[in-house]
Amino acid sequence: METENFSKLLNEVVSNGKINFYYYSDPTSSNIELHHLAIPFPGELSPVDLPFRWHAEKPSEDLVDAVWNDETHSWVENSDKSHPALIAKLQANNEAIQKKMEIYEQDKIADAEKNDKLVQALTGVQKGQAQTTAVLAQLVPMVQQLSKSVNTSDETDKTNKEEGAE
Structure with a gap:
């Protein structure tokens, strides 16, 4: 039937x-x-x-x-323990990690550029300090000579005044 x-x-x-x-x-x-x-x-x-x-x-x-x-x-x-569900989770995690790595690489490049600018600025400051030091090194002997000549002229004036006062 x-x-x-x-x-x-x-x-x-x-x-x-x-x-x-x-x-x-x-x-x-x-x-x-x-x-x-x-x-x-x-x-x-x-x-x-x-x-x-x-x-x-x-x-x-x-x-x-x-x-x-x-x-x-x-x-x-x-359940989350099924193979397709686990694969889907792993793919989502992988995509999230990939995005974080891209952001990290971009930040790393930006930091390197900032560091290069800082190095250039510091190099400029160091050159300026070296130039200032060189100028000061040239000026110190001149200042010392002027100081000696002023002291000598003061002593001569003092001596002349003392002799003139007598």
Whole structure:
């Protein structure tokens, strides 16, 4: 009798060209493909007639590793420990690290440019100090000579005054 029903249904599907998709979900399977497997089925099944773990609702495209949750009666993302979820997390972490590395490299280049400017400024200051020191080195003997000549002229004036006062 079941064979007759199946044949009848198959003939009806072939004549109408009607095929429905149902979705099988085995969350305990190590095969990720069995977490959300699309199954073409000729004809239409009522929710009561659906075999165990078959569902009429299609999983969302947003879900990486969709499994059926019997408590909520909906598709949910599998645990974070699934391979696709771990890969997605690792890719997100990798992208974040890449961005941080790019920012670090840009900051490193900016710091190097600032350091070059500081080195140039310090080199200019050192050259200025060296020039000032050289000028002072030339001026010191002249100042000493002037100081001696002033002291000598003061002593001569003093001596002249003392001699003139007598």
